Amino acid sequence: MLEIKGLGHRYADGHRALTGIDLGVERGELVCLVGPSGCGKSTLLRCVAGLLRPTEGTVTLDGNTVDRVPDGLAVVFQDYTRSLFPWLTVRDNVALVLRRRGLGRRERRAAAEEALAAVGLADAVRKYPWQLSGGMQQRAAIARALAYRPSLLLMDEPFGSVDAQTREDLEDLLLTVRGGEGGMTILLVTHDIDESVYVGDRVVVLTGAPGTVHTELRVDLPAPRDQIATREHPAFVALRAEVGRAVRRP
Amino acid sequence: MVADRARRVLLGGAGVLLVLGVMEAASRTGVVDAASVPPATEILSGAVEMAADGEFGGHLGATVAAWLSGVLLAVVLAVPAGLLLGSVPVLDRAALIVVELLRPIPSVALIPLAILVFVEPGRVERSLVCYACLWPILLNTLYGLREVEPVAKETLRSFGFGPLGVLLRVSLPSAAPLVLTGVRIALAVGLVVAVSAELRAGGESGLGIYLLATQSGGGRPDLMLAGALWAGVLGLLANGLLVAAERRIFRWRAVR
Incomplete structure (x- = not known):
């Protein structure tokens, strides 16, 4: 490949x-x-x-x-803090990239929440990246890449x-x-x-x-x-x- | 937090009172000529009286309308121009000297030209306000774009977004706080230019027209200074509103 x-x-x-x-x-x-x-x-x-x-x-x-x-393609960057967009909630950070997947607004949100739940961030979806610990931010970046499939x-x-x-x-x-x-x-x-x-x-x-x-x-x-x-x-x-x-x- | 804010308000109020007290004392004791610089209490009572006066309200409203529409026009022109220059390096370099040449020209120096071109005083005023406000907004947009996190842009690129997508979804929101700071600077500059244009270009109504009228005949320095005080209040309000808006909208920036 x-x-x-x-x-x-x-x-x-x-x-x-x-x-x-x-x-x-x-x-x-x-x-x-x-x-x-x-x-x-x-x-x-x-x-x-x-x-x-x-x-x-x-x-x-x-x-x-x-x-x-x-x-x-999806990339999880080493510098996860800078890779997440601070003006978007964690869920919207994930949902944003799904636009390239041709999903509707509701589907994007649902897929984002599912991916965040898979990395143990179900309770943090409405938070902003800067409200999370480093480890949680890193998981959010991983969820974003996984949701993109x-x-x-x-x-x-x-x-x-x-x-x-x-x-x-x-x-x-x-x-x-x-x-x-x-x-x-x-x-x-x-x-x-x-x-x-x-x-x-x-x-x-x-x-x-x-x-x-x-x-x-x-x-x-x-x-x-x-x-x-x-x-x-x-x-x-x-x-x-x-x-x-x-x-x-x- | 709350105690901090209360402290700041108290200190600010104390500063205002101190200046008013010095002005009052200077006029009352004859250090300055009370006929040309009336005591602070007289200026303040003039300002309060004017606020109740419908005619002054009309002048003030005319200035505010010209000021805000000029600033708005500058935002509409300067932000897209900044995005264009900020994302096309060739254009940026080509425009650099033009911008640096035009920027230091005082708007007031362009009043005669603006009168020739735009004729109608309201248009003269708006165009000059717009001209003066273009630069701080344009430059702050460019600074803002320069500070965008490269990793943030690469992130969106790696998910298949093109240059326009990256510009609108990463660069613009990242630069937005600095753009808004540019707008705040522009508001302060724009008010000065609006009143100056009214003083020089004339017209039917406006704070500058009112100030001119207070100087005709024997002259009313108390009303003139009271009118100027209102201009200051406008500037203070505009700045305060924008600072509050910045804090609310760009909470993420303060934390980072």
Whole structure:
């Protein structure tokens, strides 16, 4: 579905963020990108989103070169505070983007409330983003992307500010929306090695500055995944160690 | 909060009383000539008397109408112009020098030209008010657009919205508080220009016309200053209303 070939990017100020990235993602797959800060993970996501035109290489989605924002895309930005619109209620933040989905006003509101309920924000729909805690804002941004029902979902450190319990719930929510009939293809950037192994079908370790693909690991863990059982599975422990070593060893 | 507000009102009131007291004392003791600057109490009683006077009300109403319609016209012209310049960098650069050249020209200096072009005093006044008000609104719209969060714009773009959608749904609401501040500045400037235009361009009615009349014959400095006081009250009211509106509408801004 998604083909990244020889992708590299040098910013106008000369900073080289990425070089020679080759990566393919199958429809319905959940691929985690892990790596240290400054390895170009966010730049890679922005190139895939069509928000940034790479200086080298190509990104193709369903055979079409990505030279603008592709249809059916949603992005959860790392900077969720700035990504939410403070002049709109949480519900209207979600409902606004659904305009692009051709829904009527009432349907947009209903879909927004449903998505917010799914991330545990049913009681906050009429609040404004700045009235919520960081973790709740982050969940609102995730709900907005999920309500959009994208075919490709890009997430940049989406669970950084939520508490551990909520984080596990959101990881499990992601597992239910990806794959299957009309399911989403997800590219998830995370710092958390355990998380990458737990939710990922594949883990791609990026290292260096400029960033390159260091290792690609297929995660073969029994489905459905379970927060307790999966994490104590010997294969999980082994993969986690392998990813950890890859991240640390340049 | 409530205590804070009460404190501010009290202090403001104390400031007004102090100035009035100094004016009163200066005239009564002969530090300034009481014939040209009457004591504050006389000015105030003149102002109250005028408020009950239907004729003065008509003058005041004419000024308010010309002032507000001029400002409104400036909003209608300057906000879209700002959105256009703010989103098309080529136009912005091309317009920069023109704007910076036109902006410092005092509106009062354009009165003779405006009389030639518009002839009718009411139109002269409105057009000058509009001219003077264009700049603060235009510039604040441009500043506001420059401060829009890039991530907010990218967010809407990533959901498939085009440039116009992003402009209207992210840039405009983000810039709105600064646009309204521009309108508030424009209201203050516009009132000065409206009264100046009446003083210089004449006409049938208006606060400036009334002020001119108080100076004819022997002259009534008490009424003149009372009329000027009413202009001040108008400005104060307009500013207060807009500040209150800003607080209400843009609550999100204060919190951020």
